Amino acid sequence: MKNEEKVISVKNLVKKFADFTANDNLTFDVYKGEIFGFLGANGAGKTTAIRILCGLSSPTSGELNVAGFDVYKQTEKIKQNIGYMSQKFSLYEDLTVYENIKFYAGIYGLSNAQIKFKANELINKLGLQEVQNKLINSLPLGWKQKLAFSIAIIHNPKIVFLDEPTGGVDPITRRQFWELIYQAAESGITVFVTTHYMDEAEYCDRISIMVDGKIEALDTPDNLIKKYKANNMDEVFLKLARKN
Amino acid sequence: MNRFIGFLKKEFYHIFRDKRSLVILFGMPVAQVLLFGFVITNEIKNVKIAILDNSKDYITKELTDKLISTDYFILDKNLKSANEIEGIFKAGHVKEVIIFESNFAKNLEKESKANMQIITDATDPNTANLLVNYTSAIVMDYVNSINNNYKLPLQINTETRMFYNPELASVFMFVPGIMAMILMLISAIMTSITITREKETGTMEILLVSPLKPAQIIIGKVTPYVILSFVNAVIIILLGMFVFKMPVQGNIALLLFENVLFILLALSLGILISTMRNDQQSAMMISMFALLLPTILLSGFIFPIENMPWILQLFAQLMPPKWFIIIIKNIMLKGTSFAFVWKETLILAGFTVFFLALSIKKFKVRLE
Known part of the structure; x- marks a missing residue:
């Protein structure tokens, strides 16, 4: 644990859809600068939880604090301090690389000078100089993903939420993508990431494993592997999932 | 902003x-x-008509001229007998046939009344209706214009469509x-x-x-x-x-x-x-x-x-x-x-x- 400062604090979060409980009494804390993995099978309730933390959905009950602000009352303040990248990585296909950067930086209220500086910095960092005036739909998937992530943190948020950011890309690109995540974490941005790739889980500082709406385990990958007497995260996950 | x-x-x-x-x-x-x-559009333009003139006097001439001098009608054929009517409708391009009775001008002078018949191809009822209205309006207009000379009783036309410039109304x-x-x-x-x-x-x-x-x-x-x-x-x-x-x-x-x-x-x-x-x-x-x-x-x-x-x-x-x-x-x-x-x-x-x-x-x- 790099830091004791809590940036996300969740107590007894419950989210119900009619008679279905998507999040059943979740309690966890996330500390500043850590990479927090949120694991679970499809339908385990990961996306529901992440949507609540981002203010896209409201909780049924529970105490939630994100980036130091209350989820019920201070949604606007939270929005200014978080970044979000969804499964669909959300760039405008008919806009160029540069236009996408400019647009997203613009809606976070960056000044023109800041936008210019940030855009150039980002383009250089990702090596996109050649394609900066090309439409997004002409880029390969891996590039789009890296660009989407860089745009999600362009306003230097305290926390960035990544909802299955690496779906559908090859392991090498995934590896490169995680380099970016490490860099962001090093610069002090807390990374909250959901995934169902178990190899990715091992890149996280701490992980929580969700099964049927509940958190079944929460610890560092090493501790979990020891605790469940497993060889890798895959086995940990299978043991937890079979328990029920 | x-x-x-x-x-x-x-x-x-x-x-x-x-x-x-x-x-x-x-x-x-x-x-x-x-x-x-x-x-x-609700108006008609350049509709082909045929005329069966059993009288061939100066009034039927004038009426025919008046009809075809408008933009609405084009004279396609002068028919010789009523037997031709069926055939010409079946051929399709003629939409209206006008028949003047024999002694049209004489009847009008003596009895201040003459008969003409308007036959339309009503497979398209809207157009047929319009054609009848247009034709009778033109005829009435003509009758009114000669009324003054002959001192005949004024005939009243209930069809008023013509007077609103139908050409433009639909647009x-x-x-x-x-x-x-x-x-x-x-x-x-x-x-x-x-x-x-x-x-x-x-x-x-x-x-x-x-x-x-x-x-x-x-x-x-x-x-x-x-x-x-x-x-x-x-x-x-x-x-x-x-x-x-x-x-x-x-x-x-x-x-x-x-x-x-x-x-x-x-x-x-x-x-x-x-x-x-x-x-x-x-x-x-x-x-x-x-x-x-x-x-x-x-x-x-x-x-x-x-x-x-x-x-x-x-x-x-x-x-x-x-x-x-x-x-x-x-x-x-x-x-x-x-x-x-x-x-x-x-x-x-x-x-x-x-x-x-x-x-x-x-x-x-x-x-x-």
Whole structure:
């Protein structure tokens, strides 16, 4: 644990859809600068939880604090301090690389000078100089993903939420993508990431494993592997999932 | 403000880089105005007729000349006997046959009464009706003109269509209707598509997670369409004025104001549809079926509302285009001022507020 400062604090979060409980009494804390993995099978309730933390959905009950602000009352303040990248990585296909950067930086209220500086910095960092005036739909998937992530943190948020950011890309690109995540974490941005790739889980500082709406385990990958007497995260996950 | 301009820029990029929306935005209105204006007409022009003149006197000559000197009729054939009539209709290109009885002029002089028969091809009943009306009107007009010489009792013609310059009437009727239809379609379809597209691509989530407020997102998305629809309204008015010689008797500023109001109304409908649907396809289908058909059928655009069963008449009152068409006709054709259309304007404004309030409520619900 790099830091004791809590940036996300969740107590007894419950989210119900009619008679279905998507999040059943979740309690966890996330500390500043850590990479927090949120694991679970499809339908385990990961996306529901992440949507609540981002203010896209409201909780049924529970105490939630994100980036130091209350989820019920201070949604606007939270929005200014978080970044979000969804499964669909959300760039405008008919806009160029540069236009996408400019647009997203613009809606976070960056000044023109800041936008210019940030855009150039980002383009250089990702090596996109050649394609900066090309439409997004002409880029390969891996590039789009890296660009989407860089745009999600362009306003230097305290926390960035990544909802299955690496779906559908090859392991090498995934590896490169995680380099970016490490860099962001090093610069002090807390990374909250959901995934169902178990190899990715091992890149996280701490992980929580969700099964049927509940958190079944929460610890560092090493501790979990020891605790469940497993060889890798895959086995940990299978043991937890079979328990029920 | 900076954010807003950035948002607008992005929307304009979307519009101008998508050929499909460009065609819908600018190609469709012009094509539709021209098509409706020229194709759907209630007037007749250059209809081929045949004449069976059993009398061949100076009056039937004069009458024939009078008929074919108009733009309406072209003399295709002089028939020799009644047996030919059936055949000529079956051949298809002649739509009307006029028969003068023998001794036409003599009968008219002696008995102040002569008979002629008008036979039309009624496979198309509307055209047939029009042909009969036009022909009898021309004949009556002729009779009136010779009445003075012969001191015959004046005959009364109940057919009055001719005296309203039928040539232009139909286009005058259609331009306001087309305007309502196009503005409704473009504004509603385009807004519902542009919003549902962001939902489909997942960018809407990013916008909602950003510090932008839902109202800012909606205003940013629809403002370009307000501007473009307004341009369209002006194009339609200009086409009406210069291509179809439609007069604008009333105040232009008032006319444009009413157009903006109607555009806002249509946009709010588009937003409402997009809050209920998550994909472009179904948003488009709903816009088409829920908006296009009622606009055409129940707005009084083509079919008069007074002739509908009462239940449909009731529905028609709920159709915003109906009120818009009334306003536009009043301003353009009658030159009425705001004092005469404020009620209709108020109704349109009421609809707009209602739909906007409803969609803002729905949009918020989706966020939860």
